[in-house]
Amino acid sequence: MARQRDQAGGRLTVQPEPGRPGVDDPAERRVEEPPKDSGYGRSPYERDRARVLHSAAFRRLATKTQVHTAGTDDFLRTRLTHSLEVAQIAREMGARLGCDPDVVDTAGLAHDLGHPPFGHNGEAALDQLAAACGGFEGNAQTLRVLTRLEAKVLGPDGSSAGLNLTRASLDAVAKYPWPRRPGQRKFGVYADDRPVFDWLRTGGPGGDRCCLEAQVMDWADDVAYSVHDVEDGIHGGYVTLHPLLTDPDERAALCADVAATYSGESPADLGEVLVDLLADPVLAPLAGYDGSHRAQAALKATTSVLTGRFVSAAVAATQERFGVGPHRRYAADLVVPRSIRARCALLKGIALRYVLRRPGARGRYERQREVIADLVAVLADRAPDALDPVFAPLWRAAPDDAARLRVVVDQVASLTDPAAVAWHTRLVGGTPVGDLPKLG
Structure with missing residues (x-):
């Protein structure tokens, strides 16, 4: 049975589920499973979300580093809290565009399951150590966890099929849908996982194009990372806007970092965006943060406004180009205005420059x-x-x-x-x- 909302009143109704999906159906699972009758009538994508949420790999994210080392502060985010925030942002943004909300929610929950201990530092270390078997990349590892390593479903030959998610949910996690290539740091599949990767991409347009749900998840990831990690940095005392407000050389150095790491914009163009960003009244609560209840409330209001702006700008630009939808899979691409991407990248650069590269960090890494x-x-x-x-x-x-x-x-x-x-x-x-x- 499949659940469906009545368009007039928003009531939840139950409709008969169609027969076994076809070979290119987004709801198909790689290993056929017997019908489930829980009396609840969940859709295949609701089942996907539940499988990720109840997985051991998801629980492990609770003590895996996001930016700050996991366990060093009760306030700071871990991979688990970050993934929950990405899923929430992606779900709301996807729903506004007409995506299946459970597909984008699943992608948000699952997108970091392959990350190793110690965040991107551990990822870089494993990539060097795994050179003889094709390297290591967190997104490729996520696919491996979902389709092979996590224990849920066995194939006909007794081998693990991982969580056996639907094609649509796996494709929504694939934000780098290509194998390793010379000169490219990011990729989404190891050579020995190519069969399941080719299966999940069946029915798509081919090439490197991501489905809309993966693009929504990816932007939600950027938004959560940029806004929330700056929030953590301010609360932890690592980030202050004073140097950027008073020192042109410091602003230039930040823009150079961002251009080299997060953005295709030039340092000069980023500098213009940074001036506008620093003049935005929404950032005023970030100056003079003292950790009091009032200061924390003001900081949270700032992160909420920034998140809302970044999401709304992408939704509005996408609907302007492709119509109001609903849009799913490959019917549209997410459109994010350049100025919004630049602002997001600058916030990520602030976390990079003042948190990840703070004094003493190199020895710990x-x-x-x-x-x-x-x-x-x-x-x-x-x-x-x-x-x-x-x-x-x-x-x-x-x-x-x-x-x-x-x-x-x-x-x-x-x-x-x-x-x-x-x-x-x-x-x-x-x-x-x-x-x-x-x-x-």
């Missing part, structure tokens, strides 16, 4: 990379005995050294920040991680 490198080395040496019961059989079944290395990398990537520290202490003896959070 080096210690994190040591933990990752030590774990890959010791697990490769002691596998399969040192691996979890999920990964040991995969290592034994691997056909060659590259495939065995991939299993070791999968194991390390699955660990939370504190679990990586604990495994390092247990397997290596001692820990070089200094101020990283400990189990307790």
Whole structure:
């Protein structure tokens, strides 16, 4: 049974669900499952959302680093809270455009499931260590988690089909729908996951184009990252607008960072946008933040207004170009005005310059990379005995050294920040991680 809202009154009604989806149907699952009758009549996409929400990989995000090291402050965001915020923003934005809200919600919840311990720093370390098996990328790892590593559904041959999500939901997670290419840092599929990737892209236009739901999720990710990480930085005392308001050289340095990392705009063009952004009255509460209840309320109001502006601008521009919709899959592309993208990129640059690159951060990042490198080395040496019961059989079944290395990398990537520290202490003896959070 499928649920549907009455267009006049918004009432929820139950309609018969069609037969088994066709080979290019967005609701098709790669492994056929017997019909489920829970008495609730959930749609296939509602089931997808529930599968991600109840997965072990999703729970692990609670102690995986977002920007600040997970566990260092009760206020700061983790990958889990970030994913919940991305899902909420994506759901509302997608609903306004006419996307299936559960598809974009699922994409938001799932988009970071493949991220390893220690955030992008751990990702970069694993990419170097996994060179012999095709490298490592968080988005490609997310696809692997959803379609292979997470335990939910088995295929006819007894192998894992992961969560066995629908084609539409998997495609909505694929914001980099291509394999690794020379000169490109981001990609969305490893070579040995190509069969399931080709399956999920069936029915699309081909090429590198993302479906609308993936574009909505990607913009929601950018919005949440830019706005909320600046909020965390201000609350933590790492970010202040004073240098940007008073020092032209500091503004120029920020714009250079953003042009090199987050934006295709020139530093000069970004400088003009930055002047407008800093003059915006909505940022006034960010100056002189003292952590009081009044200051926190004002800070939250600022993040709410910025989020609303970034979302509304994209919705309005998309509807202006493609009509009011509803729009799904490949019927439209998300349109984000250049000035809005630039503002978002500048906020991301503020978090980069004043949080990620703050004094003392480099030494901590080096210690994190040591933990990752030590774990890959010791697990490769002691596998399969040192691996979890999920990964040991995969290592034994691997056909060659590259495939065995991939299993070791999968194991390390699955660990939370504190679990990586604990495994390092247990397997290596001692820990070089200094101020990283400990189990307790």
